[in-house]
Amino acid sequence: MTAPDATSPAATSATSPSWRDSLAVYLQPRVLIVLFLGFSSGLPLALSGSTLLVWMAEAGVDLGTIGLFALVGTPYTLKFLWAPLVDALHVPFFTHAFGRRRGWLVFAQLLLIGAILLLALTDPARSPLLVALGALLVATMSSTQDIVVDAFxxxxxxxxxxxxxxAAYVAAYRIGMLVSTAGALFIVTGFEAIVPRGAAWMWGYVVMAALVLIGTVTALAATEPAQSARAEAATQDEGALTRVFHAALGAFSEFLSRKEAWVVLAFVVLFKFTDAFSGNMTVPFVIDIGFTRNDYAVIVKGVGIIATLAGGFAGGFVARRYSLATSLWI
Incomplete structure (x- = not known):
């Protein structure tokens, strides 16, 4: 009796994971670690963005100043510039104590907590410049955390x-954003019942800073990736500048050496191209056809988050069951 051909249905069913296996992958410890790190990554985004803008508007800051705060998000766009530094340089004590990735994770999260607490102590009405500095520090440390979490x-x-x-990372990231937007606003409202509005905002941000500890505890509970440990051992005799150079050069050369790298790059750009345009036009379009601001908020924070979570987990489920090309078509 001959073995089934690799392309036959029998061979496919033997190598393709079952539906139960496809669902069980979300309960793997490694995936759960990534899930909690995703929450930690998504949490700070709104604290230097939409939630901060609500605080500033309530404090009476003029619209022109509020508009300039869009520049605070620049570190998220430019984080690729210092990613090689994070990849190659050691953090005193932290790298030795926790490893290459976990050391940077704990270090970035502790600085992130400090930046959020600094922002909590500011007054948007009296010192918008100090608020901008605090928000910039939050965005910088948050984007640094994103770099390390992606690598991890x-x-x-x-x-x-x-x-x-x-899928787990994106879902938890969205939940973290929801907690730091709608969740933070509800928390501030709760504090307003016992303290003045300014103090309520301060304590709301203190709670958000405390929630970053979820990511810190996760990083401490995780183990250093074996691939990272091997790379660290291979470069331990190199100087800091040499490691940075090799990290920057290796990131680009490794990608460009892959088959049809430029096709992949074009696919990614075009895939996001329409989303970027439609994202900018969604709000005026929805308002123009008769919906109110409240209607839009309910859709984005209610139905939108449900659809995002469902789509993220469905995508991870399909991609484990079928090939990448088939999954993309689906």
């Missing part, structure tokens, strides 16, 4: 769990 996720998960890990 890729190095920690085997290829079969990458899609599920990304």
């Amino acid at each position: 996720r890729v190095e920690s998960l085997p290829e079969s769990e990458q899609a599920a890990g990304m």
